[in-house]
Amino acid sequence: MEGLWHSHCAILVLSFLLGSLDCSSQHVRNTESYIREASKRQDAQVPAPMTPRKTDPQLHVASHFAAPQCTAEPQNRFDCWPESNNTERADCVKRGCCWDEDVVTKTNFTSPACFFPENYDGYQLVSLSPVERAGLLYGYNGTLRRTSSSPYPADVKELRLLVFFETETRIRFKIFDPNSERYEVPMNLPPKWKTAFGDTQYTVTFADSPFGIGIYRKFTSEPLFDSRGMAPLIFADQFLQIGTKLTTSYLYGFGEHRGPFLQDVHWRKLIFWTRDQYPIENMNLYGSHPFYLNLEPSGNAHGVFLLNSNAMQVNIQPYDKSAGAGLTFLSTGGILDFFIFTGPTPDEVVQQYTSLIGKPFMPPLWALGFHMCKHGYGNSSEFYKVIQRNRAARMPYDVQWNDLDYSAGNKDWTWDNKTYVGLPEIIKDLHAHGQRNVIIVDPGISSTQPPGTYPPYDLGLKMGVFLKNKDGTPLIGK
Structure with a gap:
């Protein structure tokens, strides 16, 4: 069939896609608490990587889990068997996960039959230090340690967490293996602690066990990225996973895929792996842009970009009986390197995104x-x-x-x-x-x-x- 199309559509899509912490259970610290502590000190400095406390828990196998808590509502269930639409109860339970006999297949990807329990073990935040200069906070430096084995081989037992206040409107966090070099996208985007917290439009909160990071708009407390209570963090040699929640279903981006401009958040899988494929629905196409824009209840907008070029999947699902949604990022390699843009308008989000990755040539x-x-x-x-x-x-x-x-x-x-x-x-x-x-x-x-x-x-x-x-x-x- 002869194809006649207008490249304005392509241009639109491309342009758019375009001190240590006390780690007792459930303990949470936020940015403001560190500001108060930092104001008392005059000899601030950028800390070296932290040494875990002697009381840190040791790695144990999945069979040491407490009894799985499997009471999550269907919209709050995160897939524990993403590699196949067909599995058996015994295999699911062996992973330490929950099984719903009423959902024996996942045709069109509805609520998963095999899902993570609410008390699933993962990584624990065993140390966290502020990065300071002249008494001002510029980011964080932390260590994560796995407290149980994941369903995947070659878990990385210890991870480094770095949080960078890069600009007033951009925050970056990296999670990586400090003991083994892994592939990173060869873009000239060196991390930098450049902006003091008092000048930023965002604030940061951490949960220690299981680890979670929450990044919020400073003046409205609306979440920009929040992994707490979502799909558990997994960092194995060939499988990485992290989740986040959205407060509205107004989700855009995640190219290149053929479909409506506004993403459908009802149990979908988006694949990111560039291929020579004419544009049909539910297929990965020529480009890979793991970037999305989300509107907040106030009407503000923010953007999130994952700098990772490995084969990737994003699961989108409804969440928490609200107007929001849940996202789960799955990658076959690399590291987790996220950039969050505060906007607050959609135009400003795109401007902040392209100021990072570069602007397209004028056609x-x-x-x-x-x-x-x-x-x-x-x-x-x-x-x-x-x-x-x-x-x-x-x-x-x-x-x-x-x-x-x-x-x-x-x-x-x-x-x-x-x-x-x-x-x-x-x-x-x-x-x-x-x-x-x-x-x-x-x-x-x-x-x-x-x-x-x-x-x-x-x-x-x-x-x-x-x-x-x-x-x-x-x-x-x-």
Whole structure:
């Protein structure tokens, strides 16, 4: 089917997506308490990583859980078996989780049959220190320790927590393994303790057991990010999880997915893994933007961005019989590196987000017009008929595309001069009518051509640009 679409829609989507703590059970400290303490000290300094207290609990296996508390209402249940829609009661219970016999399948992802109990063990905040300069608070430095094994192999038993007051409207927190380097997105975004708490629009609260972090708007007390009481924190080698709550269901972002501008918060899974997929619903597409914007009851807006490029999933569900929602971030690797933007208007949230990651290039005017594209025109004659038919209908489209079938054997930087004979002349005709032509270039470099007949491969070997096997030979994809 021929596709005619207006790139204004694409531009809109892309632009939018665009002292230690006393760790007794249930203990909570907040930013204001540290401000009061810091005001009494004159010799403030940035602390080194904290050493856990000798009384910290030791890691124990899942079988040491207390009896699971399984009384959560369906909308407050967090999936304990996200890797499959089919599981058995025995497997669920073995994980230390709860089983609801009335929900034996998760077709269309409703309330999960296997869910975490309210008293599920996880990480404990065993030390927390303010980061101070000249008596002013600029962030926090903490240590988390796992008090039980998770359902996944290779738990990281000790984690580092860093909280950065980066700007008046942006707070960042990182959770990572301090003893083993893990992949982080190679963006030049060095963490910085730059803004004193008194100048910020946010405040921070912690729960120690299980660990949780709450970030709130300072002047309205509305939550911007709050993991307390949500899906438990898990940090294993190939499985990371953290949850947060929203106070309204006005949720936007989480690209790139085809669907309504306003996200549906009724039991949905969004997958983040870039792929060459034409835009259909419930599929991951070309871009991965783990960023969302949420409106608060007051009408203020805030944004949250997770800097992680691993394969990822976000579960969205109703929460707490209110107008809000719950989010659970699941990642197969990397670290947890969150940025929260306080807005307070949607425009300001987007401005704060793009000031961090960079602003898109200004597109040429012709790119904002109508585009025509199709895979499988078949030959140059059929291709030209499409152009002529649109002209006859006085369709004012600006750009005609060619998909990969224009090439010779799907090889980059070639064109099939037999099937698409006359293609250069057709492109000249487009230019003569004020139209543009864009050809698709997929990363397809053939390694099977006779030496000297396909320059892209020969030159790539000479330059050493291809991925290699451990023996130094080119890695051949299939």
